[in-house]
Amino acid sequence: MTRTEITPSPTVTPRSEEQIAARVKALEAMLIEKGIMTTDAVDRLAEIYENEVGPQLGAKVVAKAWTDPAFRERLLADASAACAELEIGGLQGEDMVVVENTDTVHNTIVCTLCSCYPWPVLGLPPNWYKAPAYRSRIVRQPRAVLREDFGLDVPDSVEIRVWDSSSELRYWVLPQRPADTEGLSEEELAGLVTRDAMIGVGQPLHPGR
Amino acid sequence: MTAQDGTARQAVEHLLLELPHQEAIRPDGTDVSFQTAWEIRAFALAVAAHQNGEYDWTQFQEALVGAITRWEQAQGTTPYRYYDRWLEALESLLAARGLLDVADVEERTRVVLTTPRDTGHHRAHREPVAVDAARA
Structure with a gap:
């Protein structure tokens, strides 16, 4: 067989x-x-390879939001547009919404029906995100799932909100900036931001860890 | 990574190293990288068909070179994307071996595009699906 026989x-x-x-x-x-x-x-x-398409882009966005209050405002107002400023974007028509963790609210994301995920910023979803167990339990018992499955103890004083991504609207989490990071550069801060923190099943790393 | 994953990976890396345009396969110069889920699936399909004995890897290599050459000769009618050419190479190779009719792929693609994944699921959900209120 020669190459010329192959039909384009x-x-x-x-x-x-x-x-x-x-x-x-x-x-x-x-x-x-x-x-x-x-x-x-x-x-x-x-x-x-699918576990290696990583969340570096999301980490970059989070680090910028931590250091640039005006950018943070724009990110929370219109995440797709703010990400586009950094030339980070995804499929047409797929809007992203960033939900911010605070001292009183912790956010977690799920796709209850399949595996919708903000892949332009977080890469591909981990296998557990696609598993029926996570998709159903995180909605019914968010506090218990975060503690038992992810070792994340959300204090009782903090409300947990679970956001359901769909093909039209995908959520991800802006975690709180860790303490003792005042002197760090944006790049160093990005190194602290984990995929799990942006899904809302973990916290960012602390410097030196 | 388990030892089994490591072995599977080595076998695949060996195949990838024989392909043209390593800079497209490894944008940062070292590790294999994909941008989207479909790129990984397209990659997996080509390797799976090869592992099933449908073609020698050199034949896929030639088909990929051919697809990239056709794109170059078409002079920029579409943006260059390595895994788009990869997909074209895979389809053309399977068609040349009588395993696939490209017209059938066109038709099946149309069916996929017109079948809603889940009708309710295309709606944007603007409120939390669950709230566990603060207790203290």
Whole structure:
């Protein structure tokens, strides 16, 4: 077989992210139906890398919000627009909302139906985020799940709000800036921001840890 | 990472190292990196079909070179995206081997795009789905 025999597929016209994602999904379904591969085989290969698409972009946004009060205001007012200032963006039509943790409110995100997730800022969701156990329990018993599954003890004096992301609106959390970080640069601060803190199942790291 | 993951990873890294445009596979020069979920799925499909014995990896390599060359010759009608070319390479290779009809992929894609994932789920939920009030 020579290369010239290969039929070019009609990909010279621009395709949106949604169209490409749908095409990959269609292709996967067809190849599995034809017995060319199994779902398990594809999952195993995908898992090698999917935990490594990281949340560095979200961490950068959080660090800027911690150091720039005007940016923080814009982020809370319109997260998609504020992220676009930093050239961070996602699929068209998918709005992001940032919810801010305070001394009296702790926020956590979930997608109760599937795995909607603010991937332009947080990368791909961890497997537990997609699991039915987390999706149902975090809604019914948020305080217990945070303590038992994630080791995060939210004081009784703090209200917990759980936000349900959908394909139209995706939430993520602006955690509180850790104490004793006054002298740190934005870059150093970003290093303290974990994925779990932006999902709301953890806190940022403390300097020196 | 478990030892098993490490072995699977080494086997895949070995395949990836043989492909053109390493700078697209490893944007920061060291680690393999993907930007979206579909890129990872497209990557996994090509490796899975190879592991199932549908083609030699050199054939995929050639198909990928061919897809990138076609894009270069088309002179910027679409923005260059490595995994978009990767997908085209995979489809063209499977079609050339009689395993796939590209027209069927077009049709199936249309079905995926017109099937709502979940009708209620496209609504934006603007209030918390649950609140656990402060107790103290």
